[in-house]
Amino acid sequence: MRYRTIQESDYEYVIERLNSWWGGRNMADMLPRLFFTYFHESSFICIDEEKIVGFLVGFVSDSVKDTGYVHFVGVDPEYRHSNIARTLYSMFFQYCKVKDVTAVKCVTSDVNKASIAFHQKIGFEASGCDDKGNPVVALNYDGPGEHRVLFELQLGRL
Template sequence: MIIRHANESDYVSVIHVINDWWGGRQMADMLPKLFFQHFQTSSFIAEQDNEMIGFLVGFLSQTYPDEAYIHFVGVHPAYRRMGVARRLYERFFSVAARHGRTTVRCITSPVNQTSIRFHTRMGFSIEPGDGEVDGIPYTSNYDGRGHDRVLFVKTLPPQEED
C-alpha cells in the first residue's frame, strides 16, 4: 500500500465510490470538490496495485493555529480492518505535528459505533455533549437540525527536534 497526497483529479474517483462505500447512504454532498483543490497537503489517498483503497480529507485550522481537523475518511469495504485507516490517520498526525499542531479534532454520527470504537482506539477522547446514547455523549444539532454528532479530540505528542 502506498499513501500519497490527494490532488484535484482524485475528486472524481472518490465521489464515484463514496455512496457505495457507505452502503448506499448519500454521502457525496458532504465532500465538495473544494477539499481536493485547497487541502491537498493535508489530504491523502491510499492505493494498492494502482487502485484507490482509502482516502482521508483533512486540513490545518486557520482559526486555531494549534489545531487540525479530519473532515472525511473512507476505506474500501474489502480493505477494512487491514490498517488502511490507521495509516491514513498516522500520516495526517505527522503532517499536523510538523506544522506545529498539537490537537486533532473530528466528528461522527452517534449511531456509527464502528467509527466511535476506531477513534477511541486511535487515542481520541470523546468531548462532553448535551445528550447521550448508549453511554456515548453527543452534541445535538451540531451539523444542523437533527444532525447530532460525537465530537472527538486528540492531543498529539510533542514533535521531536531534529
C-alpha cells in the same frame, strides 16, 4: 499498497464510490471537490495497484490555533481492517506535528458505531461521556437531526 497526498484528479474516483462505501447512505454532499483542490497537501490516499482504497481529508485550522481537523475518512469496505485508516491518520498526525499542531479534532455521526469505536481505539477522546462511559452526542450539531460525536486527540500523547 502505497500512500501519497490527494490530488484533485482523485476526486472523481472517490466521489463515484463514496455512497456505496457507506452502504448507500448519502455522503457525497459532505465531500465537495474543494477539499481535493485546496487541501491536497494535508490530505492523503491509499492506492492498491491503481485502485484508490482509502482517503483522509484534513487540514490545519487558520482560526483555531494549534489545531488540525479531519473532515472525512473513508476506506473501501473490501479493505477495512487492513490498518489503512490508522495509517492515513498517522500520516495526518505527522503532517500536523511539522506544522506545530498540538490537537486534532474530528466529528462522526452518532449512528456510526464503528467509527466511534475506531476513533476511541486510536486515541481520540469524546468531548464528554455519560455515566456508563458512552460518548455524549452533540444534538443538531450539523443542523436539525444531524447529531454528532465530537472527538479530540492531543498529539503530545502519541
